[in-house]
Amino acid sequence: MTTIHNKHINSLDKDNLEKMVFDLQNLLEIALSLSSNLEFDSLVESILYICIGQMIVDKAAIFLNSNLENDELTLYMSRGYTLEPDLKIVSKSKLINYLYSNCGIIDSDKARELMSADPTTKETYDMLKPEIVIPLKSKNSINGLIFLSQKIMENSYTEHDFQFLEKMAKFASIAVENSRLYRMATLDRMTGLFIHHYFQERLVEEIKRSERTGTPLTLIMADLDHFKDVNDTYGHQQGDIILKGTASIIHQNIRAFDIASRYGGEEFAIILTETDIEAAYTIAERLRKKIEAEVYENGNKELTVTISIGLAQFNHEIDKNGIDLIKRADTALYSAKATGRNRVIKSD
Template identity: 40%
Template sequence: MAKSKKNSALEASSEKQIYDLKQLLEISKSLNSVIDFSTLIEAILYTCMGQMKTLGVAIFTKQNFDACCFQLNRNYCGFELNPNSDYSFPETHPLIALLSSQNSCVTPEVIQKELTPDTALKNLMELNPSLIVPLKAKSHINGMLVLGEQITAEEYSTYEKEHILNIASLAAIAISNAALLEMTTTDMMTHLKLKHYFYTVLMQRLEDSISQKSPLSILMLDIDFFKRFNDTYGHACGDVVLQMVASVIQANTRNQDMAARYGGEEFVIMLCDTPVHTAEKIAERIRKSIENLDILYDSQHLRLTISIGVAEFNHTVDQTAKNLVDRADKALYTSKQTGRNKVSVAE
C-alpha cells in the first residue's frame, strides 16, 4: 500500500514537471513574439503572477540602453508605492552584485542578513516582497523580478524557485532582444522613437483601430523659433532644449501611446484609444508644461514655446498612415501661421 502511494506521488510529480516544461515552452514562444518593450513587461508580470500564484509582481529594469541603474518599471501589479520613495538600484549596488554572483532566488531574510541596510533596500523591503528573482541572460543581469504576497501561506519550495528562475531566464532573453530593438529604433538624443519605427507601429495600430472601432489621434509638435537657441547659445543648448521637450512629452503620454522625434525640432505622438477632444486636452497640457519650463543653461534662464496640430483618424478620409500625419501637420502649420504657442485641430 505504501509503495503504491509512493508510486502515485512520483507519477504526479512527473506529470507536474512535464506540464511545467510545456508551460515554459509556451511562455518562451509568447515572450519572444512580443517586440514592444512595454507590452513585453506586462506579459512577464502576468505570467509570473499566474505561475507563482502571487498577489503582486514588479520588475526592475534599465529605462534605456545607456542607463546606469535599475528602476521599478511603471507597469507593476499588487503593490502600493510610497510616492516619496525612490525605487531604483545603481548597477553597482550590493543587491545587484549578490544577484549577479549566484544563479538563485533571494529571500528578504537573506537580504537582511547579508546586506547592509540603505535607503534603496529600505524602500524595497517596505513593499513586503516574498522573493527577489534575478533576470540573467548569458550570465549578465539585466533586471530583477520582485514577487509580492503569496496566495497561500506556504513558503516557496525548491522546485517553485527553480521554476521561477527558468521563467526569469526566458524573460531576460526577451528583454535583451527588446533592448536591441530599442537601440535600433530610438533617437539617441531624446530617447524617443525614430520616425520609421513610428510609422511601422502606426500602420498596425490603425488596422486595430478599424477592426476594434476605437479612436486614435495624432499630435504633431514643433518648437517655436528653435533656430534662435542654436544661433544664440550653440548647438549644445539646442540639444538641451530638445531633451527637455522630450521629457515633457514622455511625462504626458501613457505606455500604450508612442512619441517619436519626427525630424529636427519636430515631434509626433500617437494617442491610442483617444478621441480628438481628449487629444486636444493632452496637447494643451503639453503646451502649457513647455511654456512653464525654466531651462537654466550657461547661467541663462531660457523660455520656450511649442506649436501643436491635432488630428483624429478617420478611415474614410485617411487612406494611409501618412494621410493622417499630414492632416496633423497641416493643423500644426495653422498654429504656426496664427501666432504660434497654440493648439489647432484638423478639420
C-alpha cells in the first residue's frame, strides 16, 4: 500500500513538475513577445489574446490610462463584448482604491461588491459581469485593468490560473508602460498624430518594404487653407480646436496600419501602405469632404475650414529616397493651393 501511495505521489510530482516547466516556458515566451512589441495597439491585442487563449474564455476587455491629462482608465480594446467606446473607470472609484491597497487579482464576488454598489462603476459592471479582474501595476500606480468573463467550459478559475495570470500581468504591465512611454515620445501632444521625426523614420522603412515586396505606397501631404487667418481672427485656442478636430477626422478615416503625422503647423502627412494613387485619391477626397463639412462653434458663430491635398505614389525609377517622394507630394499640394484650394491633386 505504501509503495503504491509513494508511486502515486511521485507520479503527481512528475506531472506537476512537467506542468510547471511548461508554464515557465510559456511565460518566458510571453515575456519575450510582449517586451519586444512597442506598437501599442498590437501589444494590447496580444495581451488580450494571451488571456483568452490561456484561460479559454470568449470575452475579455482591457481598460488603460491612455489620456495624459488625467488618471482615468478608459476602455481601450475588447473581444467578445458589445461595449460603448466611452466606458471609463475613474481613479476615485471603490475598485481602484481597493486595488491600490490590495495586491493581486480579484474574483467575481469581490468585483460585484466593489463595482455594483459604486455609481461610477455600476454601469460598467452590468455590461462586463467579470469573473475576474486583473490589475496592471507599474511604479506604484495602476495603468490598466483586464476583465475576463466566465470560462467557456464554465469551470472555475483555479489557484494555478491566478498564479499564472499574476505573473503574466507583471510582464504585461511593464510592456504597456514601456510602449506608452514610447508612444508619448512619438506622438504630437495636441493632435495625437505621429511627430515629424517618427514620420521620416517610418517613411524610410515603408519605402524599403515597398521596394522589397513590390506593393504600392502613396504619400498624402495636406495643409489647412487660410489657417493663419483663423488664428489671427479667432485666436490660437480656436485654431487648436480645429487642429484637433482635423486630426480626429484623419484618425477616423484611415486604416489602423496607415501612418498619419503632424508634419508641421497646420500641415499633415499620411503614409498609405499597400495603396496606389487611385485608391489614395478616394481616401483623400473622403478626408477633404469630411473636413469641409465639420462645423466648429465660436460663440454665436459657426466656423468651417477646408484643406488642400497633394498625392504622390512612390516610383523607384524617379524617387531616390523619401525626400524625393515628399517633394513630389508637396508639389501636388502647392498645385492644389494655386488652383483654388479645397481640392486633391495627384502628382504626375
